[in-house]
Amino acid sequence: MINTVALVVVGSFQAVFIVATLVLLIAAHRHGRREGAADEAAVDALRGPVRALMLGEDHGESLAATLAQLDHVVATRRLLSIAVSQLAPEQLRDLAARVRPAAWVERTLAGGASRRWWKRMEAARLLAVVNSPADLPLLARLLTDPHPAVASAATGAIAGHADAALIEAIIRGLSEQPTAVRLQQMRALRTHADVATRILVAQLDAGGRADQVRALVQLAETLGTPGALAATVPFASHGDAEVRATVARALRLCFMPAGVEAARRLLADTDWRVRAAAARALGGLSAVDAIPDLRAAMRDEWWWVRFRAALALGALGEDGASALAAATSSDDEFARDMAVVVRDLPESARLELST
């Protein structure tokens, strides 16, 4: 039998916890209200200066001055919110140069060395707006931060630094990053397409593990520069099917004879994902010469290869269309069915499905 006294003891502990939680609740409520009010006041105070900057009445002097009067946390939050809204790039650069020396900026950026990841994230996000050449070492550190949210936030600052060493470090680290961060960093590198292409081509020439090569090929696709795309072509015969599939995907942007040639070869790959991506690339490249290959691909054993091949034929003008029409009376029932499906799709649906 459990005795009453024990229950009373448990009950008393409960009572203490309940009171403590109630106090916490009230405190949280009050704190929330105060914070909300402070934020609103800040928004009000900043409205005029933001307008002045947007309309070109000043170059952000009044905005910088108003921000300087706010608490550093609020100022950081407000500046970030202003920066993602409709400021033109040069207005943003003007503003960044003006606020960079402010004490509140220094304070938030100092959080970049904090052990708490969210402080590092705040610093990284601010850096994306205010960054100056002096911040390069901090940026390099934050870009390789173990916390993905920090590395992702720091990505925004890449545009401000055309530093070859930094870009090389980013490119080397790409294959290690989580997908979302990798994609973000790749897109950010587009602002330094020339430098990035040079480094990328050198890295591709040097080769590496399959996952590294894949990341590099993806980067080439993202950059879309002729040099980068041309450098991916030799990897169309890589031993790893995933690499070949990535190359086949990138080839749809590779508007050069070697690109078309590689895509035609990949249409006969052993892996169906590679064949599907190659069929798509040939459609995108308007490769009329590949029509016979695509007709053959309509007999592929995989649904997706047949589908991509049919869509590609549909994108290849009159010759493609007549090849597709011919396939509707093919002796292969799968090719026939697919040809009918794609023939009957409205133009808008074809477009939607082939991109």
Place this chain on the structure above:
Amino acid sequence: MCLDHEAGSDAAGDVAKALMKNSSRTSVADRRAAEPKDSEPRRAVREAPDVLLVDDDTELAGMIAFGLESAGYSVKTYDSGPEALIALLALPTRGLPRLLLLSVDLPGMDGHTLHERLQTARPARFIVAFLSDRDSNTDQVRALMAGAVDYLAKPVSIPVLIVKVDTWLSRD
């Protein structure tokens, strides 16, 4: 489609006109496919290309040209401002307006200046679109005010560019 204002058009103009009439009924893709079949007009088109591309990044220019050529256009590229200006002014003044894809940072003369001089010397002879590394509002406003139809920031997506070229050249 209204092309009647073209009184005496040259051979290339006729071909383009025929192609564009075609395009008004069928899709752009059909027109693209139709073109290479007939070798005679194609050669004529080459003498006065559909698209003139001025960019000092010759690799990129090469890729854009390949893309547009696969799509059935004839393309001529120039890699410097003054060279392009001389060549453009030497083109026949009659016939259909041609598409000029222009970069801002060019050796010798920048894209804006080239654009503005052309507009003065040959008003409405060219449909001009900018392809540029520069993303500032100032550059975009200047280009559009001077009469450019579009301002594409680099990196440019070639599939998107092809579709834009389709619409620019079949407009009017």
Place this chain on the structure above:
Amino acid sequence: MISIHGAHEVALAVIHAVEPPIVIFMLALNSFYALMLILSIPQLLRHWRIADDANLRLLRAANVIPPLSILVPAYNEESTIVASVLSYLSLEYPQHEVVVVNDGSTDATLQRLIETYDLVKVPAAYPTVIPTKPVHAFYRSTVHAKLVCVDKVNGHKGDALNAALNAARYPYVLAVDADTFIERDALLRLARPFLLGQQVAAVGATIRISNGSIVEHGRVVGAHVDSRWLPGIQTIEYLRAFLFGRLGWNRLGGGLIVSGAFGLFKQEHLHAIGGYNAGTVTEDLDLVVRLHKYLRAAGSADIVTFVPDPVAWTEAPVTLKVLGAQRERWHRGLIATLVKHKNMMFNPRYGVIGLVAFPFYALGEMLAPVVEGLGYIVLLVSLALGAIDYRFAVAFLGVSMGYAFLLSLWAVALEEISFRRYSTKRDLLKLLWFSVIESFGYRQLTLWFRLCAFPRYLRGDMRWGVMTREGPRAPAHRATRTAT
């Protein structure tokens, strides 16, 4: 023949024997909930730190999150379908499509869609990976490129979802109930695990009760707590369940529930397990259990995770009849799923799921109403027989209610610290009031509803016997989907 005195003696002996286990069970269960609560706090903070609007907008602009398909099964929804579809179409996300499945509605659901969105019949350009009831036609909207619609012969809700799974183009799918209100930025919030670098097989999110809130055009614009006791108490229940129930499990790595009303899944995994199982009562729980099984078997590193942000709102039952049916069904589904997958119980092959989550759901969740019901009976009988002191009875009831109140209070406090959706003092006071009165009546009622599930399960089990099966596999390689 036993004398009355003898019967009394026996009853006392029985009571003394069963009482300690009941008390210990109740204390252990509540302590476990408290543990979950503590585990949930760091998780909550982690998400809250990057729940910021500016961040979400950047995420949208950066276009780095995978495209997804929203699956909307619709059966006789003519009055709401147009508005719900519009709200799904206008969600903020870089790339998404809406796949509506008209599951053989007998009303004008399909006609409404066709008229409003100018749907036209087009060939079904997708492979049938999961077999379903026959599909009549496939439609595309000519005004919204993001909208497609499958019209099929009526089946189970799971069958409709499977048809949608076949038609979905994108690598991730989001299953929603047509009566769920979704916040505008819900999808972006749901994508946060991608930003946290997680490899995701499924993401669940917090669902709240919409009763009492202001709803405009299929969206909750002002969150408030209903003044009526039934939805009011359910608001607290949901707060508790999502804020630390699922979040706590998430920390342990044993999330078993991704709500069918709002859950994100990696499509290729659902294809691999044959989609939803048409023979189950609660297809969402069954799906997640099978998903866990599959991930283990396939050696996949993808995880089932949870985002604490309140992103979807659902209407709670306002009558006891409907509530009773809902709770009975949920509990029956729980029993059925646990029995069906009983080989996972205490199975070290399934890690935390087999060793912690399954035993907890079986011993804690599933048996809780039985033990608690027994507790009430023993308490009443002992009091009647004078076997225990009334002070002990009061103290025991007080402690168990105290636990319940403390947990509710914590949930309210966590909400106030993190998301602060119920921001007025009035709403907070209502929440506290409902936390107190929950123990008097509501708790016992839901206990009864859940108990009703046992006999129905035992009766119904025979019927399901034949239908309970792993989802059929796709006919080999001629119809498999690329991950693009």
